[in-house]
Amino acid sequence: MAPLRRLLLLLVCVLSPAASFAQGSTDERLRVFLDCPTGGCDRNFFVTALPFALWTQDRLDADIHLLITRITTGAGGGEYTLSFIGQRRFAERVDTLVTFLPPNTTDDMRRRELARVTMLGLAPLAARLPGGERFSVRYEQPAGADSAVTMAAFADPWDYWVYRVRANGSGNAESRSSSYEITGGLNATRVTEDWKVSFNGQNEYRANRFETSDTTERRYFLRSFDASARVVRSVTEHWSVGARLGGGLSEFRNQDAYGQLDLSAEWNYFPWREATSRQLIALVAVGSRYFDYREITIYGLASEHRPVARAVFAGESRQTWGTVDASLRYTKFLHDADTYSASFNGRTTLRITRGLSLELRGEATKVNDQLYLPRGEASEDEILTRQRALATAFRLNGSVGLSFTFGSIYNTIVNPRLDDLGQ
Numbered sequence: 001m002a003p004l005r006r007l008l009l010l011l012v013c014v015l016s017p018a019a020s021f022a023q024g025s026t027d028e029r030l031r032v033f034l035d036c037p038t039g040g041c042d043r044n045f046f047v048t049a050l051p052f053a054l055w056t057q058d059r060l061d062a063d064i065h066l067l068i069t070r071i072t073t074g075a076g077g078g079e080y081t082l083s084f085i086g087q088r089r090f091a092e093r094v095d096t097l098v099t100f101l102p103p104n105t106t107d108d109m110r111r112r113e114l115a116r117v118t119m120l121g122l123a124p125l126a127a128r129l130p131g132g133e134r135f136s137v138r139y140e141q142p143a144g145a146d147s148a149v150t151m152a153a154f155a156d157p158w159d160y161w162v163y164r165v166r167a168n169g170s171g172n173a174e175s176r177s178s179s180y181e182i183t184g185g186l187n188a189t190r191v192t193e194d195w196k197v198s199f200n201g202q203n204e205y206r207a208n209r210f211e212t213s214d215t216t217e218r219r220y221f222l223r224s225f226d227a228s229a230r231v232v233r234s235v236t237e238h239w240s241v242g243a244r245l246g247g248g249l250s251e252f253r254n255q256d257a258y259g260q261l262d263l264s265a266e267w268n269y270f271p272w273r274e275a276t277s278r279q280l281i282a283l284v285a286v287g288s289r290y291f292d293y294r295e296i297t298i299y300g301l302a303s304e305h306r307p308v309a310r311a312v313f314a315g316e317s318r319q320t321w322g323t324v325d326a327s328l329r330y331t332k333f334l335h336d337a338d339t340y341s342a343s344f345n346g347r348t349t350l351r352i353t354r355g356l357s358l359e360l361r362g363e364a365t366k367v368n369d370q371l372y373l374p375r376g377e378a379s380e381d382e383i384l385t386r387q388r389a390l391a392t393a394f395r396l397n398g399s400v401g402l403s404f405t406f407g408s409i410y411n412t413i414v415n416p417r418l419d420d421l422g423q
Contacts, residue, residue: 029054030126031088033062037323037349038070040078042111049115052126052134057405059320060354063090064125066118069276069318074191076103076162080114081276084121085320097121103162161190176211196232196242201225208385220385224250237271244287253389254372256294262287262310277319283312289333295374298391304371307334322350322357333369341369355405362398 032053034043047055056062065085070078078101086093099117101110127135164187171180185202206222228246235241247259264285270278287310292303314327326346333339345363352358373391382388 028130030122030129031056031061031063032122033057033059033065034068035059035065035320036068037318038068040070040107040110041068041114042107045111046115046118049112050119050122052131053122058354059087059351063088064122065320066121067277067318067320068114071276073100074160074162074189074196076164076189077101077105079276080117082114082117082121083277084125086125090125093125095121103164159190160192161188163188177209179206179208181206194234196230196234198230199228200230201227218381220381220387222251222387224248224252226250234272237273238268240266240268242266251294252387254294254297254374255291257290257292259290260287264310278315278317280315281312283310283314285310291372293372293374295376297371298373298375299371300375301371306371308332309334322348324348324350331369333371339369339371340366342366357403359401359403360399363396365395367392367394 030053033056034041034046043055059065063086065083065087067083067085069081069083071081073079080099080101082097082099084093084095084097097117097120099113101113105113123135126132165185167182167184169180169182172178182205183203185200187198187200189196189198191197202225204222204224208220210218212218226246226248228244230242230244232240232242242264244262244264245260247257249255249257262285264283266281266283268275269280286308288305288307290303290305293301296302308331310329310331312327312329314325316325317323324347326344326348329341329343331341343363343365347359347361349357349359370389370391373389378388378390383390
């Protein structure tokens with residue numbers, strides 16, 4: 001029983017706030033907990049760039065809970081919201097700062113900008129503590145200008161249009177097998193407060209070669225292409241309407257060609273200006289689908305045109321206690337009451353108590369709308385090489401994880417020696 005008693009005593013000490021704070025009671029520096037659920041924050045850089053703060057391992061040990069959230073901008077960059085949430089001696093104090101980063105921003109540029117804004121938010125608090133006399137304020141005047149240029153006075157020569165072109169190729173080879181994949185895409189978007197317009201196109205080509213034990217060589221090819229245009233109109237702080245037109249081909253889904261048209265309306269319970277931290281939306285859409293099949297389907301059709309309806313209910317919240325997002329989706333072909341799909345997916349990361357976090361992920365889909373399945377059984381080669389979609393009544397996937405951290409809450413030493421780069 002002695003080992004068990006010692007283990008229980010260790011857990012009590014780890015979970016006890018009094019024990020943790022006694023460890024650093026002589027250090028009056030500002031204690032900060034960095035919480036960046038969307039990623040892109042380099043904690044080691046924050047520790048070295050902002051040495052006036054103690055960066056704690058758990059939010060319960062901090063004076064300030066720094067929550068950094070991100071939402072994609074119309075140009076493809078990011079709008080970062082930094083919330084400085086006071087705790088303990090700064091309880092009930094909450095400050096918010098926002099910064100924008102353009103697309104193709106490097107990791108170093110991102111972490112330096114986030115550290116700069118973090119400094120602005122923490123400095124007024126740290127200046128109240130011992131060592132505050134070391135802070136100073138510096139402002140860099142724009143070169144050749146008497147005042148900053150505002151966005152209202154800025155004439156955008158591109159009229160808010162942003163274009164992206166991408167091309168990727170990959171491959172691998174062994175003695176008896178090889179494969180390669182080529183993908184490409186084109187994207188054009190224009191986003192303003194009132195309108196969002198986008199055009200997208202993408203293409204994928206995959207090739208696989210295998211040599212069997214009798215030296216027979218087999219080759220498999222798979223192609224897909226998709227193009228779409230979407231227009232969204234902001235009606236109020238909560239309502240939006242939109243339309244989407246698209247088409248393409250998918251050999252995996254037995255489609256030589258397909259087309260779609262959707263009209264949709266979306267309502268957000270929260271104002272859209274709060275989208276970086278929380279959303280709760282309901283969406284309905286009606287439209288039509290056209291399919292031209294490569295092979296006759298299990299319903300005996302070479303092509304078909306069907307009306308369709310869709311409903312989505314989804315929510316997301318990024319708060320100090322963790323992150324939760326979930327959605328319910330229902331799609332129905334209106335020509336047949338039995339042809340539909342329904343899915344639920346969710347993800348949550350919860351901070352249960354000091355050092356203990358729980359992460360849950362899951363998705364469940366009821367599938368009853370595979371109109372595209374070709375007639376006849378799939379061959380073993382088609383199954384093993386994923387050359388075509390297979391009939392299924394459902395899809396499931398999920399994961400669960402626990403994370404428990406204990407020990408020194410103030411060890412912010414950065415020492416990357418002999419760390420393998422890229423891991």
